[in-house]
Amino acid sequence: MSGKxxxxxxxxxxFDKTRDTHVLxxxxxxxxxxxTAAAVLELCDGESTVDDIAAALGTRFRGVRAQDVTDVLTRxxxxxxxxxx
Amino acid sequence: MDVTVAPPLGxxxxxxxxxxxxxxxxxxxxxxxxxxDELTTGQWLxxxxxxxxxxxxxxxxxxxxxxxxxxxPELVTRAADLGCYVNLxxxxxxxxxxxxxxxxxxxxxxxxxxxxGPDAERANRIAGARAHEHKLAAAALVKEAGLPLTxxxxxxxxxxxxxxxxxxxxxxxxxxxxxxxxQYYGWALRNRAALMPxxxxxxxxxxxxxxxxxxxRGTMEIVYVVADYYEKYPKxxxxxxxxxxxxVAPNGDVLPCPAASAIATLPVDNxxxxxxxxxxxxxESFNAYRGEExxxxxxxxxxxxxxxxxGCRCQAFQLLGDAxxxxxxxxxxxxxxxxxxxxxxxxxxxxxxxxGPVAAR
Ligand SMILES: C[S@@+](CC[C@H](N)C(=O)[O-])C[C@H]1O[C@@H](n2cnc3c(N)ncnc32)[C@H](O)[C@@H]1O
Ligand code: SF4
Ligand code: SF4
Numbered sequence: 001m002s003g004k005x006x007x008x009x010x011x012x013x014x015f016d017k018t019r020d021t022h023v024l025x026x027x028x029x030x031x032x033x034x035x036t037a038a039a040v041l042e043l044c045d046g047e048s049t050v051d052d053i054a055a056a057l058g059t060r061f062r063g064v065r066a067q068d069v070t071d072v073l074t075r076x077x078x079x080x081x082x083x084x085x
Numbered sequence: 086m087d088v089t090v091a092p093p094l095g096x097x098x099x100x101x102x103x104x105x106x107x108x109x110x111x112x113x114x115x116x117x118x119x120x121x122d123e124l125t126t127g128q129w130l131x132x133x134x135x136x137x138x139x140x141x142x143x144x145x146x147x148x149x150x151x152x153x154x155x156x157x158p159e160l161v162t163r164a165a166d167l168g169c170y171v172n173l174x175x176x177x178x179x180x181x182x183x184x185x186x187x188x189x190x191x192x193x194x195x196x197x198x199x200x201x202g203p204d205a206e207r208a209n210r211i212a213g214a215r216a217h218e219h220k221l222a223a224a225a226l227v228k229e230a231g232l233p234l235t236x237x238x239x240x241x242x243x244x245x246x247x248x249x250x251x252x253x254x255x256x257x258x259x260x261x262x263x264x265x266x267x268q269y270y271g272w273a274l275r276n277r278a279a280l281m282p283x284x285x286x287x288x289x290x291x292x293x294x295x296x297x298x299x300x301x302r303g304t305m306e307i308v309y310v311v312a313d314y315y316e317k318y319p320k321x322x323x324x325x326x327x328x329x330x331x332x333v334a335p336n337g338d339v340l341p342c343p344a345a346s347a348i349a350t351l352p353v354d355n356x357x358x359x360x361x362x363x364x365x366x367x368x369e370s371f372n373a374y375r376g377e378e379x380x381x382x383x384x385x386x387x388x389x390x391x392x393x394x395x396g397c398r399c400q401a402f403q404l405l406g407d408a409x410x411x412x413x414x415x416x417x418x419x420x421x422x423x424x425x426x427x428x429x430x431x432x433x434x435x436x437x438x439x440x441g442p443v444a445a446r
Contacts, residue, residue, distance in 0.1 A: 010195055010233030010260065014168050018092055018140035025170035027195045027235055027261065028308075030094050030142050080306075 003084030005053075005073050006046030011081055013041050024081055031081065040072045046085050090366055090375065092140025095330040097343055100129065100157070102149040102335050102442075105178045107213030108201065109437035110239045110280055111272040113149065114346050117442055118335040126156040128356065130163050132333055135361035137167040141331075145197075147174035149335065158187055165192025172197060174237075177223030178216060189230045196227045197235040200257075203249035211243060213439045224257040235261040240290075240312075241280035243437075247290045251297045255305060264294065265310035270344035270399060272440050278432035287312055314424050318389065319396025319412035326374035326398060331365060339364045341371050344399040348408045374398050379409055383417045 007013060011026045013033075022038035024031040033041060039060070043053045050069050057064040076082045102117035124132070133144065144164040151157055152175055164171045172195045173188065185193075200220055202208035208217040227234045236259040238250050247264055254262040266287075267273055267280050291309075298307040313320050323330060323342050332340040337356040345351060351373065354364045365371055373379065377390060384395040396412020404413050404423050411418040 009231070012170055012194060014142075014170075016140070016142060016168070018138075023142055025142055025194070027170075027172055027197070027233065030170075 004046055004049055005044045005077075005082045005084055007041065007044055008080060008083045013038070026081075031079070033076075036068075037072050037076060040069055041076070041082070044073075044082055091328065093136070093329060093331050093365055094141065095143040095145065096132075096136045096141045097145045097147055097330065097332040098129070098132065098160075099332065099334050099343070100146060100148050100151045100154045100160070103153045104149040104176065104440075105153075105214060106150075106176050106201075106216055107439040107441060108211060108239070109213075109272070109276045109439055110211075110241055110267045111440040112268055112270040112344060113440075114271045115275070117149075122336045123154075124333075124335065124337045124356070126159060128337065129156070129160055132337075132356050132361065133160065133163045133167060133169075135356070136331075137164075137169060139362045139365055142169055143172065144169045145172045145174050150176050150178060152179035152184070158184075158191055161188050161193050162191040165194075170194050175199070175223075176212075176216065177220040178214075180219075180223040180226060182226055182229075185226050185230050185232075189232060193232065195233050195235065197237055197263075198223055198227065198257075199237045199239070200250075200253065201238070202244040203246050203253050207244060211437075221257065224259070228258045233260045234258060235263060237263040237265065239265055239267050240282065241267045242282050242286065243280075245282045245286040245290060248293050248297070251293075251301075251307065255301070259305055261306045261308065263308045263310065264290075265308075266312035268310075268313070268344075269403075270347060272438075274403065276434070276437050277427070278434035279437050281314070281428070281431050282312055284315065287315060313397075313400075313414050314428055316414060317416045319393050319400070319414040321393045322397035322400075322412075323394075325376075325394045327365070327371035328375070328394075331361075331371075339368075339370075341374075342397075342399060344397075345370070347399050348402045350402070350408060374409070381409065381411070383415075383419075384411050387417065 011024060014023055016023045021032055024033055039057060043056050050066050054064050054066040054069045073082055101123055102113060161171055171193050173193055174197045177198050201211040205217040209215050236254045236257055269277050294309045327341045332343045338353050339356060352369050354368050380395055384390050396415055398408045400412050401410040402408040405420055413420040413423045
């Protein structure tokens with residue numbers, strides 16, 4: 001995928017100390033992303049491509065492939081959390 | 086009690102009951118909190134701190150009309166600074182470009198704007214005020230500010246024209262549209278006979294909503310809330326009592342559901358006399374219908390009890406005088422006949438009793 005992912009309008013990513021986890025906040029509710037999804041979402045700034053994101057993650061985690069990032073983002077797009085620009 | 090109580094996710098903060106409109110479908114209680122009994126700014130700030138402290142992530146600033154509170158900006162700042170998602174639930178009256186720009190700067194995340202009908206004439210008649218044009222202007226301001234907009238319409242016999250309402254919401258640029266059939270609480274219960282949609286209206290609406298939702302996928306999300314009296318099973322009210330959300334009324338009363346003041350037998354705690362954490366975890370009111378322990382037959386052994394939690398406690402109390410009964414909307418309830426009778430002979434009322442201020446005490 002060649003686009004640049006970003007959080008949809010109205011969706012915010014934040015860290016919740018009470019639950020000790022990242023949370024995705026939007027008008028209808030709250031989603032708790034898993035650690036991988038949260039790491040990807042933190043890098044979705046509407047400027048970075050999937051390759052950029054995979055490269056940035058590669059400095060923190062071993063063996064990150066662009067395909068893994070695409071898979072995570074596809075699932076998040078289905079749930080209307082991210083959109084492609 | 087042997088349920089593990091999870092922290093709350095959301096808080097409905099009813100900042101005031103004062104409101105410029107007179108919607109006959111209004112779910113707020115018949116007896117409203119007077120201005121003099123509203124929590125002060127300092128008390129609301131403490132409520133926000135306490136709410137975040139126990140895990141609240143979504144703050145819905147509502148009322149009445151939240152814009153009637155001059156301290157709204159301060160409350161938005163606090164809630165946003167605490168890391169909460171801040172939603173303004175408003176009639177749109179009193180929203181100006183300056184006020185919205187200020188609220189947006191302070192961290193407002195989302196606006197939910199109510200509309201009463203598909204055109205100015207019908208909408209203003211239902212609102213009991215010249216409100217419709219203000220709402221269109223308010224929607225335009227929200228869009229210009231770049232905030233996501235949910236339009237909310239409460240559906241009833243006099244406005245059940247979902248095609249026209251969807252078209253209106255599209256023109257307003259809504260990201261989401263909630264079409265919610267009236268829930269009969271508070272003032273709305275007084276007008277039930279005049280508000281109750283006909284089976285023909287409901288049957289006509291559903292395919293329109295389905296087709297339009299498909300057409301608008303990706304542009305405008307449509308949420309349709311069914312008319313529960315006509316359903317076979319009750320709504321999963323609040324996703325369980327004391328499970329996800331709490332409501333703080335204008336006077337500081339803390340309720341497990343916005344309509345719960347209707348349950349006359351429910352002891353109610355207040356933020357002025359008890360810490361919010363205690364109220365959430367230990368109060369009689371929040372524990373009364375938590376989990377499944379309180380359930381009787383047929384809910385107790387029903388395969389749907391984790392799906393709908395036995396329905397709505399307020400409805401059981403209002404229709405049967407017993408908040409622990411199965412929601413009489415349920416076809417498995419021995420009292421379903423009560424609802425069927427209401428649908429067969431809803432009463433004589435044709436005219437609305439418009440919402441008016443009836444202050445408590
Ligand atoms: C009580 S109002 C307060 C905020 C503001 N005055 C307004 O009407 O938008 C909160 C929300 O509840 C909705 N509402 C009011 N009465 C209702 C009812 N009987 N059933 C379902 N929703 C209702 C309103 O449309 C609004 O979106
Ligand atoms: S539903 Fe109507 S009358 Fe009730 S608070 Fe909202 S705008 Fe006011
Ligand atoms: S009997 Fe109770 S749990 Fe079962 S469907 Fe009806 S309301 Fe829900």
